[in-house]
Amino acid sequence: MANMRFHIRFPEEKIKEPIIYQIGHEFRVVTNVRRADVRETTGWMDIELTGDTAEIERAVEGLKTKGVLVDPIELNVVG
Amino acid sequence: MAKMKSLVCRECGKEYPTKAIHVCEMCFGPLEVKYNYEEIKANISRKKIEEGPRSMWRYADLLPVEGQATVGPHAGLTPMVRAKNLGAYLGLDELYIKNDTVNHPTLSFKDRVVAVALTRARELGYETVACASTGNLANSVAAHAAAAGMRSYVFIPADLEAAKVLGNLIYKPNVVEVEGNYDDVNRLCSEIAGEHQWAFVNINIRPYYAEGSKTLAFEMVEQLGWRAPDHVVAPMASGSLLTKIWKGLNEMKKLGLINAVPTKVNGAQAEGCSPIATAYKQGRDFFKPVKPKTIAKSLAIGNPADGYYALKATGESGGAMDAVSDDDVVEGIKLLAQTEGIFAETAGGVTIGVLQKLVKQGAIKRQDVTVAYITGHGLKTQEAVIDAVGRPTRIQPSLVSFQNTFKMGKNGGGDA
Numbered sequence: 001m002a003n004m005r006f007h008i009r010f011p012e013e014k015i016k017e018p019i020i021y022q023i024g025h026e027f028r029v030v031t032n033v034r035r036a037d038v039r040e041t042t043g044w045m046d047i048e049l050t051g052d053t054a055e056i057e058r059a060v061e062g063l064k065t066k067g068v069l070v071d072p073i074e075l076n077v078v079g
Numbered sequence: 080m081a082k083m084k085s086l087v088c089r090e091c092g093k094e095y096p097t098k099a100i101h102v103c104e105m106c107f108g109p110l111e112v113k114y115n116y117e118e119i120k121a122n123i124s125r126k127k128i129e130e131g132p133r134s135m136w137r138y139a140d141l142l143p144v145e146g147q148a149t150v151g152p153h154a155g156l157t158p159m160v161r162a163k164n165l166g167a168y169l170g171l172d173e174l175y176i177k178n179d180t181v182n183h184p185t186l187s188f189k190d191r192v193v194a195v196a197l198t199r200a201r202e203l204g205y206e207t208v209a210c211a212s213t214g215n216l217a218n219s220v221a222a223h224a225a226a227a228g229m230r231s232y233v234f235i236p237a238d239l240e241a242a243k244v245l246g247n248l249i250y251k252p253n254v255v256e257v258e259g260n261y262d263d264v265n266r267l268c269s270e271i272a273g274e275h276q277w278a279f280v281n282i283n284i285r286p287y288y289a290e291g292s293k294t295l296a297f298e299m300v301e302q303l304g305w306r307a308p309d310h311v312v313a314p315m316a317s318g319s320l321l322t323k324i325w326k327g328l329n330e331m332k333k334l335g336l337i338n339a340v341p342t343k344v345n346g347a348q349a350e351g352c353s354p355i356a357t358a359y360k361q362g363r364d365f366f367k368p369v370k371p372k373t374i375a376k377s378l379a380i381g382n383p384a385d386g387y388y389a390l391k392a393t394g395e396s397g398g399a400m401d402a403v404s405d406d407d408v409v410e411g412i413k414l415l416a417q418t419e420g421i422f423a424e425t426a427g428g429v430t431i432g433v434l435q436k437l438v439k440q441g442a443i444k445r446q447d448v449t450v451a452y453i454t455g456h457g458l459k460t461q462e463a464v465i466d467a468v469g470r471p472t473r474i475q476p477s478l479v480s481f482q483n484t485f486k487m488g489k490n491g492g493g494d495a
Contacts, residue, residue, distance in 0.1 A: 004270070005107055009368065034107045035090065042367070046107040069368070071262075072269030073107055075384040076317065078261060079189070079216035079281050 002053045005073035006060070010043040014067050020047070022066070027059040028052070046073060082119050083143055086110040086286050089388070097143070099203050099283045109384065110286045112143040120334050125305060128297075128336075135191055135294035141330055142294070143287045144198050150227040151194025153183040155294050159302035159450075164418035165431075169438050173448045175308070176415070177299055180423055180456040184226070187377075187424070187455035188320070189219040192291035193280060197223050199287040200278035206230060208278045211268035213239055213261075214246075214377050215424075215455055220280055221250035232277070236264050246459070289385075292320045296327030299450055300337055307331070307342045309447035310398070312434045314426040314454055315346045315355050316378040318389030324452075325392035343398035345442070346389055347433035349373035349425075353402035355386045360400065364390060374405045374463045375425040377455060399442045403432030409467045411435070412457060422457030430454075 010019070015038065024031045029051035036045040049056045063070050085094040090108030101110050123140045131137030135155025136148045158178045166174035179188040193216070200208055209232040210220045217233045224231035231252035235244065236259065247254050257264045272282040280288050300307055307328055313321045321344055328340045348356040351373025358366040366386045371379035383389070393400055403411070411431030416422050423431070434451050437443045457464070474480040481487070 004273070005102065034105070037365070042365070048107075071368075071382055072266050073102055074109075074269055074282055074285070075382045076265055076380045077268055077279075077281050077384075078211040078213060078265050078380075079316075 001050060002056060003048055003050050004053075004056050005046065005048050007071045007073050007075060008045050008047060008063060009069040009071075010038070010045075011067060011069075012041045015040070015043050017066070019063070019066055019068060020045070023059050023062055027062055028055050029059045081145065082115055082140060083145070084113045084115045087113040099200070099205070099278060101283050101285045112286050112290055114141070114143075114330075116330075116333055123334055123336070125301075125336060128301065135194070135291070135298065138294050138297045141297065141327075141334075142195055143290045144195065145202055148194065148198050149201050150197035150229075151190060151223050154190040154194040155182065156298060157182050159299065160419060160421065162419050162451075165415065168414070168418055169435060170445055171438060171443070171447070171449055172445055175299075175303070175448075175450045176419060176421060177295060177302075177450055177452045178421055179295070179452070179454045180421060180427070185215070185218040185222050186459065187215040187219065188292070188295065188452075189215045189455075190223075191294050192288045193219040193223050195291035196278070196280040196284045196288035197227060197229065200280070200284055201227070201229070203278070205276070205278035207232070207276075208280060209234070209268075209271070210280045211235075211264050214243055214459065216281065217243075217247045217252075218250075218459075221247050221252040224252060225250040234264055234268050234271075236261055240462075242462075289319045289323055292323035293327030293330065295320070295452060296324045297331065300328070300331055303448070303450075305337060306448075307337055307340050308450045309341055310343050310345060310437075310443050310449040311452065312345045312347055312430055312437065312443075312449070313452045314375075314378055314430050315348050315383070315386075315389055315400070316380045316426075317383045318346070318355055318385035318387075320452075320454070321346050322385050322388045322392045325396060340396075342396060343442075344393050344396040345398040345433070345437055346393055346400040347430045348400070348402045349375040349378055349408055349429050350402045350404050351375070352379045352381060354381060355383060355389050356400040356402040358386070358390055359393060366390070373408075373425075374460075375408055375429050376460070377424060377426045378429060399437060399440075401433045401436050401440075403429060403436065407432040407435075409464055412464055413467065415453070416457070421453060423453045424455035424457050424460040425463045426455055427453040427457070428463075 088103035352371035408428035411428035
């Protein structure tokens with residue numbers, strides 16, 4: 001089992017969708033929201049996904065497919 | 080008592096031991112170094128600093144290392160140039176250039192942060208260091224690691240320009256070309272840092288690494304005769320540099336090295352990647368990530384880790400932020416070179432362009448003591464100006480040709 005941490009961002013049109021719930025059901029990962037700021041027009045969350053590494057990778061692709069932007073918890077690390 | 084007290088979460092305040100960790104386990108907020116300022120205050124003085132090494136390590140009391148500098152002992156203490164010509168052009172009576180184009184050994188301010196990061200990494204027992212970089216950071220990590228006899232890994236996108244790859248290969252690090260784009264490299268490095276016991280300078284060593292930028296504030300104050308200026312203008316990529324300049328100034332006041340910090344901290348970005356400056360101008364406390372498209376590649380961070388904190392620092396100081404076009408970046412590089420003889424990389428063009436804008440807007444006034452941070456050498460980004468500097472004047476190999484071309488008499492003078 002692996003734990004991986006991500007910073008995810010929701011575009012305005014996705015704010016109302018229960019995306020974290022959906023990811024937890026569509027993939028064998030445990031979702032754990034640690035910090036978040038969701039407003040009327042924008043939103044972000046710092047989340048932890050726990051599961052097999054390959055399944056976490058699939059969950060990340062699933063998030064992207066749903067229109068969510070996924071970054072490492074450190075944001076941009078390329079200096 | 081040690082001068083470093085702990086690592087502390089910038090969001091929830093939870094404290095951690097001073098190890099190679101960078102994210103709060105509770106809230107996932109970023110960690111930074113917390114110092115025992117009372118202890119430091121008892122040991123620091125202007126005299127002690129002035130008698131210290133001729134490098135940024137004269138401020139070692141305020142850097143997150145336990146012992147002496149073991150890597151990068153010559154970094155920093157770069158010239159503070161009184162820019163009379165550029166000041167006269169812009170309408171500023173007292174303008175200075177903090178000239179990190181001549182930093183040792185790789186001609187950018189990254190030599191400061193890497194010297195701290197690798198010294199700390201070695202203290203923590205690491206012998207392998209790594210970074211993800213497309214430019215200055217990779218150069219500095221590779222050079223410092225070579226000099227220190229440490230193993231190094233530099234991760235780059237596979238389509239990086241040949242000149243930039245060469246600038247790393249010469250130091251013989253392990254250069255890893257990742258078949259993917261910038262985002263792929265970014266994510267892979269975050270994952271590798273989580274799996275391998277390496278010192279990733281801007282990931283798990285980041286709380287220490289970032290503190291090296293404070294020396295830009297310390298040196299500036301000392302070189303101004305122990306006073307803080309009215310304004311500084313600094314380029315923003317992740318936003319860390321600006322944040323640490325503000326932190327450094329306030330530490331000097333806290334320790335009694337200066338009496339006041341009247342300094343307004345101003346941030347500069349290129350329009351093609353200006354998430355922080357845009358948020359400032361729109362009055363937002365958060366930024367919207369962007370896909371970078373600018374010639375100022377060393378500032379092209381679309382989702383800046385310290386963007387929120389840079390907005391906070393500028394707000395607290397009463398400063399401003401702005402952005403300039405790529406054409407203005409080139410003009411800024413040329414203006415600095417042609418008035419002060421300093422050839423800056425594109426980030427320097429951004430800084431000069433925004434400085435010019437802030438003066439025109441009246442945010443910086445004629446009598447304000449102002450310092451512009453020039454953070455890297457122009458030889459690193461020659462492609463940005465290659466079509467903007469004209470061509471040499473060609474003549475035949477004869478005195479007549481020379482004199483006719485330059486309309487020069489025997490007593491000299493004349494021009495082409």
